[in-house]
Amino acid sequence: MEVKPEVEKKSKDWEPRILAFLCRWCSYAGADLTGSSRISYPPNVRILRVPCSGRVNPLFILKTLRAGMDGVLVSGCHPGDCHYTAGNYNARRKFAVLSRLLEYVGIDPRRVQFSWVSASEGDKFAKVVSELVAGVKALGPNELFRLNPSKQTAQGPQSPRQ
Amino acid sequence: MARVGVFVCHCGTNIAGTVDVQYVAEEMAGEKGVVISRDYKYMCSDPGQNIIKEYIRLYKLDRVVVASCSPLLHERTFQNTVKAEGMNPYLMEMANIREQCSWVHKDRAEATAKAIELIKMAVAKVRMNEPLFPKRIPIERKALVIGGGISGMQAALDIALVGHPVLLVERGPSIGGRMAQFDKTFPTLDCAACILTPKMVDVRSNPNIRILTYSEVESVKGYVGTFEVKIRKRARSVDMSKCTGCGECMQKCPSKVDSEFDLGLGKRKAIYIPFPQAVPNVPVIDRNHCLFFTKGKCKVCQKVCPAEAINYDQQDEMITEKVGAIVAATGFDLSDPNDYSEYGGGRYKDVINGLQFERMINASGPTEGHLKRPSDGKEPKTIVFIQCVGSRDENLGRPYCSKMCCMYTAKHAILTKEHIPDAQVYVFYIDIRAAGKNYEEFVRRAIEKYGTMYLRGRVSRIFEKNGKLIVRGADTLSRGQVEVEADMVVLATALVARSDSIKVAQMLGIPYDQNRFFTEMHPKLAPMENVTAGIYLTGACQAPKDIPDSVASASGASVKVCALFANEELIADPMTAQINPNLCSLCKTCVDVCPFSAVIEEEVKRPDGRVQKQMRVIDGVCHGCGACAASCRPGAITLMGYTDQQIFSEIESLAASL
Numbered sequence: 046m047e048v049k050p051e052v053e054k055k056s057k058d059w060e061p062r063i064l065a066f067l068c069r070w071c072s073y074a075g076a077d078l079t080g081s082s083r084i085s086y087p088p089n090v091r092i093l094r095v096p097c098s099g100r101v102n103p104l105f106i107l108k109t110l111r112a113g114m115d116g117v118l119v120s121g122c123h124p125g126d127c128h129y130t131a132g133n134y135n136a137r138r139k140f141a142v143l144s145r146l147l148e149y150v151g152i153d154p155r156r157v158q159f160s161w162v163s164a165s166e167g168d169k170f171a172k173v174v175s176e177l178v179a180g181v182k183a184l185g186p187n188e189l190f191r192l193n194p195s196k197q198t199a200q201g202p203q204s205p206r207q
Numbered sequence: 208m209a210r211v212g213v214f215v216c217h218c219g220t221n222i223a224g225t226v227d228v229q230y231v232a233e234e235m236a237g238e239k240g241v242v243i244s245r246d247y248k249y250m251c252s253d254p255g256q257n258i259i260k261e262y263i264r265l266y267k268l269d270r271v272v273v274a275s276c277s278p279l280l281h282e283r284t285f286q287n288t289v290k291a292e293g294m295n296p297y298l299m300e301m302a303n304i305r306e307q308c309s310w311v312h313k314d315r316a317e318a319t320a321k322a323i324e325l326i327k328m329a330v331a332k333v334r335m336n337e338p339l340f341p342k343r344i345p346i347e348r349k350a351l352v353i354g355g356g357i358s359g360m361q362a363a364l365d366i367a368l369v370g371h372p373v374l375l376v377e378r379g380p381s382i383g384g385r386m387a388q389f390d391k392t393f394p395t396l397d398c399a400a401c402i403l404t405p406k407m408v409d410v411r412s413n414p415n416i417r418i419l420t421y422s423e424v425e426s427v428k429g430y431v432g433t434f435e436v437k438i439r440k441r442a443r444s445v446d447m448s449k450c451t452g453c454g455e456c457m458q459k460c461p462s463k464v465d466s467e468f469d470l471g472l473g474k475r476k477a478i479y480i481p482f483p484q485a486v487p488n489v490p491v492i493d494r495n496h497c498l499f500f501t502k503g504k505c506k507v508c509q510k511v512c513p514a515e516a517i518n519y520d521q522q523d524e525m526i527t528e529k530v531g532a533i534v535a536a537t538g539f540d541l542s543d544p545n546d547y548s549e550y551g552g553g554r555y556k557d558v559i560n561g562l563q564f565e566r567m568i569n570a571s572g573p574t575e576g577h578l579k580r581p582s583d584g585k586e587p588k589t590i591v592f593i594q595c596v597g598s599r600d601e602n603l604g605r606p607y608c609s610k611m612c613c614m615y616t617a618k619h620a621i622l623t624k625e626h627i628p629d630a631q632v633y634v635f636y637i638d639i640r641a642a643g644k645n646y647e648e649f650v651r652r653a654i655e656k657y658g659t660m661y662l663r664g665r666v667s668r669i670f671e672k673n674g675k676l677i678v679r680g681a682d683t684l685s686r687g688q689v690e691v692e693a694d695m696v697v698l699a700t701a702l703v704a705r706s707d708s709i710k711v712a713q714m715l716g717i718p719y720d721q722n723r724f725f726t727e728m729h730p731k732l733a734p735m736e737n738v739t740a741g742i743y744l745t746g747a748c749q750a751p752k753d754i755p756d757s758v759a760s761a762s763g764a765s766v767k768v769c770a771l772f773a774n775e776e777l778i779a780d781p782m783t784a785q786i787n788p789n790l791c792s793l794c795k796t797c798v799d800v801c802p803f804s805a806v807i808e809e810e811v812k813r814p815d816g817r818v819q820k821q822m823r824v825i826d827g828v829c830h831g832c833g834a835c836a837a838s839c840r841p842g843a844i845t846l847m848g849y850t851d852q853q854i855f856s857e858i859e860s861l862a863a864s865l
Contacts, residue, residue, distance in 0.1 A: 100833030
């Protein structure tokens with residue numbers, strides 16, 4: 046039952062860490078279906094449940110990146126399927142504006158992904174996560190907000206903000 | 208300082224098989240605010256829940272985190288557990304370490320590390336949780352049933368039986384649904400009309416049921432207890448209060464069109480009732496085919512109507528009703544002939560589908576119950592039935608089984624032999640699925656007593672040759688090719704969701720699956736319920752269902768409706784938005800983004816006598832989506848249960864593990 050050494054060993058190789066904001070009606074239930082269908086996906090993703098993708102304030106995404114996470118996924122219901130009729134459209138609009146801001150502040154917008162996953166798309170959720178993990182892996186660690194970045198990344202000048 | 212208890216569930220080996228739960232529990236003990244952390248085999252079991260209760264008392268816990276399965280499954284369970292100890296149920300959070308961790312990862316170390324982070328997030332959130340108090344909302348004790356087939360009728364009757372008013376909305380001109388098209392029913396072979404039509408009369412004569420035929424639900428607003436529905440009652444062009452149902456108009460109408468009810472095998476008039484036992488027995492004018500509506504002259508029906516019931520000026524009528532619960536019983540469609548181009552794709556007249564066969568052998572059908580080839584009207588002597596046409600077909604993206612085809616094909620085989628004793632009947636099948644009461648015996652009867660030739664294999668092709676249909680297929684049991692010269696072929700075509708099922712799902716705000724069937728709350732434990740509270744499902748709108756299953760699910764849905772109505776008032780989720788007027792800048796972005804018009808501007812009198820404008824969220828109208836909170840520039844809006852502080856706290860917990 047001794048796991049600790051193993052955990053430590055693993056953490057030495059860099060793996061991207063991703064936070065997924067999932068709406069409780071579609072995508073969170075879709076991620077549950079991925080589980081009950083036993084479809085594997087990389088363990089890099091942490092899931093945060095929100096009532097609707099429209100609840101995701103762009104500030105949450107910035108905070109997540111500021112906290113040192115390497116990627117963010119926001120996933121909601123398909124167009125037209127929103128439990129609250131139009132929250133996913135709000136989210137999409139916010140996301141479009143946000144990705145330009147990310148570019149401006151020097152964060153590769155590809156670190157932030159938006160997707161539609163319904164409650165019946167367990168396989169799609171696994172696919173979205175796998176693709177995002179692979180994409181973020183290729184981008185390297187998000188070190189824009191770190192005091193002592195381990196290496197220079199292709200993200201432009203490093204900010205010494207804490 | 209919060210006193211959090213963390214309870215890590217093994218879920219047998221479901222979690223413990225991949226996650227080192229003991230280690231996780233030990234790790235959590237050192238987390239900020241965590242007073243006690245332990246694991247147990249089944250947290251949701253009675254002893255498991257008792258551990259939580261005992262620890263709340265023992266350690267004076269004021270927050271609880273349960274790390275187990277999805278909150279969609281057991282959030283209510285554990286909320287009730289902490290509530291029993293006097294804790295506010297909203298001070299309990301769940302960490303989903305089964306569906307979103309142990310079931311999707313294989314590496315024990317990685318899964319364990321992830322489980323720890325997920326629980327840390329939940330701990331970070333729960334520390335910010337505040338007690339919330341559910342709101343009470345009144346119930347409108349009236350139900351809306353959408354669809355007047357056997358499911359919808361049964362649901363309406365059962366709800367009405369308890370004494371609640373029911374609104375039964377049917378799109379077609381008559382109630383009765385698919386079952387009205389059937390001839391006999393398996394496995395008893397009693398005639399569908401003999402058991403259906405009395406039920407239709409029951410529905411019509413029940414004082415608690417209001418039937419709206421030729422009508423469609425156009426919009427649904429509101430939520431459980433107080434839905435507001437708008438129904439379009441299409442213009443019938445016949446005054447229902449005057450019409451006596453004598454049928455004179457239908458006899459004299461000169462315009463003939465293919466009957467939808469007979470699936471093109473027979474004709475109807477432009478003014479028609481779909482079948483003789485229709486309820487209500489009041490015809491409608493099909494304005495697309497009526498000579499008066501298309502060419503501007505005729506008016507024969509008006510001239511012959513002794514009751515002066517014909518009204519060409521009738522307009523669609525919009526009806527608005529408040530209902531407390533909605534039952535969706537919208538039924539199914541048959542798959543498109545294009546799905547089976549190898550069988551002619553609808554080109555061959557003598558290749559028909561199972562429902563057309565039902566119409567043909569129905570005594571009140573287009574051929575008055577005589578089996579006739581549609582091409583030349585001759586009696587077919589060799590009939591081939593093909594099962595699984597368009598079902599269980601990955602190529603069509605339709606892997607599911609249509610469920611009743613095995614049974615109705617056996618029924619058709621028996622009925623064919625009863626109509627034409629010297630007929631030779633072949634059935635091509637993949638598997639026989641006859642898992643129902645007396646079902647297997649029924650199929651055996653078709654084979655043994657009626658001499659039906661069952662051939663196990665698929666048909667690759669059908670083509671015409673010398674006025675016969677050549678059916679070429681495989682017989683996998685004798686491992687050979689088979690070719691049958693048939694007079695008629697009957698395809699057991701797939702049952703599919705209604706063509707507009709997605710539109711209906713979006714209107715009701717309910718989920719649907721990859722086959723466009725409506726999704727129940729839980730496939731086993733809540734098969735009639737829906738994640739959208741107050742909406743219930745019954746019949747084949749969920750998945751292919753036969754009559755017994757449809758009736759049973761209808762009664763099941765009705766009990767759920769009646770149980771809902773038995774409450775004095777409903778408890779509504781307290782997770783709604785609140786506006787802090789001191790921070791609000793009156794920009795009104797919230798008004799623009801709110802899909803429910805729940806944000807209003809009001810004037811309040813300040814202590815100094817001046818009137819101040821202020822924004823307020825109407826509690827009963829807010830659904831808690833949080834769009835306003837996410838869009839509020841000064842940050843004046845808080846969505847209870849998902850506050851900025853809670854979410855920030857979750858995010859920061861992840862930073863700590865960097």
